[in-house]
Amino acid sequence: MTPRPLLAALALAVLSTPTFADPPDFDRPGAGFATTVLPAGTLALEQGLPTYERERSDGFLDRTYTADSVIRLGLGGPVELQVAGSAWNRLEERGMGSRRHATGHGDTSVGLKWASPGSGDAGSFSWAALGNVTFDNGDEDFGNGAREVSLGSTMQWKPDDDHQNTLYANVDHLKGRNTWTLAPTFGRKFGDQWMAYIEADAIHDADEGNELQAGGGLAYTIGDHLQLDAYALHRVAGHGPSFIAGLGVSMFFGRKS
Incomplete structure (x- = not known):
């Protein structure tokens, strides 16, 4: 199944779920993901509105807009299924006296998330792991060109009710090479x-070397089942995008117990 009908079918399932359960932690925004999973049989949609990236390389200036989507399904216990993709992307490229633009969809990934039984209360430590397989089914300008396997973990410390500190570690394996974050x-x-929140992203790419991004963001909760977010990152050193920014919305849909 291509990304558009797959994401559309899952979105329809989300929107058709009639009633609500207690809200979970959302994975958006910021590096990593929440150290909790959704309750069994519940769904969440986390949608970029969109993400913007600017990168200058070899005399070309690229601007990319990505409407990234993540659909999460609670499987019961400490496990959650995630399906992610980007049904719409736009690339604007300028350089060498020429201009080019392209639109299309990105690759689709399927992952499983496992969360520790930590309480998440003040003074506690919790962690979660997420494994993803990204399939090479995106358009040429927006896909990886090969299947990618990723494994990441987020560790969280909450010294009190108002503060939380996390450390996210991840490795992506693509075309026989590893990228570490x-x-x-x-x-x-x-x-x-x-x-x-504020964050710093240190990235080592086997082909392109090191990258350091720094920035932060905000999240605003409306009721118990809706969150709006905004964030921005700026390149501090190395290669990669010079600027990344995005808006997003996260919605939780569940059933009464």
């Missing part, structure tokens, strides 16, 4: 609805 994040709540 290590990203600490420091977050703080402001009242019941606002959360702000």
Whole structure:
């Protein structure tokens, strides 16, 4: 199944779920993902609106817009299924006296997330692991060109009810090469609805070398089942995008127990 009908079918399942359960932690925004999973039989949609990247390389300036989607399904116990993709992307390329643009969809990934039984209360430690397989089914300008396997983990410390610190570690294996990511994040709540954080992303690519991004973001909760977010990262050193920014919305859909 191609990404568009797959994501559309899962989105329809999300939207057709009639009633609500207690809300979970969302994976958006920031590096890594929540150290909790969804309750069994519940769904969440986390949608970019979109993400923007700017990168200059070899005399070309590329601007990319990506409407990235993640659909999460609680399988019961400490396990969760995730399906992710980008049904719409746009590339704007300028350089050498020429201009080019392209639109299309990206690759699709399927993953399993496992969360530790940590309580998530103040003074606690918790962690989760996520394994993904990304299939080479995107359009030429927006796909990896080969199947990719990823394994990541997020570790979280909550010194009190208002602060949380996380460390995200991940490895992507693509075309026989590994890309490593290590990203600490420091977050703080402001009242019941606002959360702000800062982060630093250290990335080592086997082909292109090292990259360091730094930035932060905000999340605003509306009710118990909706979250809006905004974030931005700027390249501090090395290769990679010079600027990344995005808006997003996360929605939780569940059933009453």
